[in-house]
Amino acid sequence: MTDLRPVHKHVWDGGTVPAWLDLHQYWFDNNQLTVATPDGHAHPQPGWWLIGWTDGTVTVASPWTGAHVYADDGITGRLMRAEAAIAHTRTLHRRNEHTGDCEHCSAGDYPDYSVPHPCPTIRALDEEPTP
Numbered sequence: 778m779t780d781l782r783p784v785h786k787h788v789w790d791g792g793t794v795p796a797w798l799d800l801h802q803y804w805f806d807n808n809q810l811t812v813a814t815p816d817g818h819a820h821p822q823p824g825w826w827l828i829g830w831t832d833g834t835v836t837v838a839s840p841w842t843g844a845h846v847y848a849d850d851g852i853t854g855r856l857m858r859a860e861a862a863i864a865h866t867r868t869l870h871r872r873n874e875h876t877g878d879c880e881h882c883s884a885g886d887y888p889d890y891s892v893p894h895p896c897p898t899i900r901a902l903d904e905e906p907t908p
């Protein structure tokens with residue numbers, strides 16, 4: 778699985794090009810910005826979003842898509858928070874190297890209470906989602 782994600786987000790104001798945009802990725806002539814994206818050249822208008830990705834590519838999004846997908850409370854922000862919560866849960870429910878048990882689930886009355894790893898929480902995270 779790729780870890781491609783947006784690392785830069787900028788709502789273009791029609792004049793200021795963000796410093797993270799590489800000189801080879803845009804042209805700015807006669808008040809028209811042209812951005813080289815994987816899908817070809819884009820001509821964003823003021824209010825459109827410029828998105829910089831972990832692999833160095835740049836994309837452009839309309840104001841509606843920017844607000845609903847790339848804003849902190851949009852789909853991307855919600856996804857990143859969900860991934861962070863899952864990663865934190867996996868850290869809590871890690872396997873104890875000596876006992877083979879889940880450290881979190883077995884913490885109560887250890888060593889009298891043990892839950893083998895992967896515990897039900899980790900198994901639930903590993904399940905294929907059902908539509």
Ligand SMILES: [Zn+2]
Nearest residue numbers: 870879882896
């Ligand atoms: Zn557990």
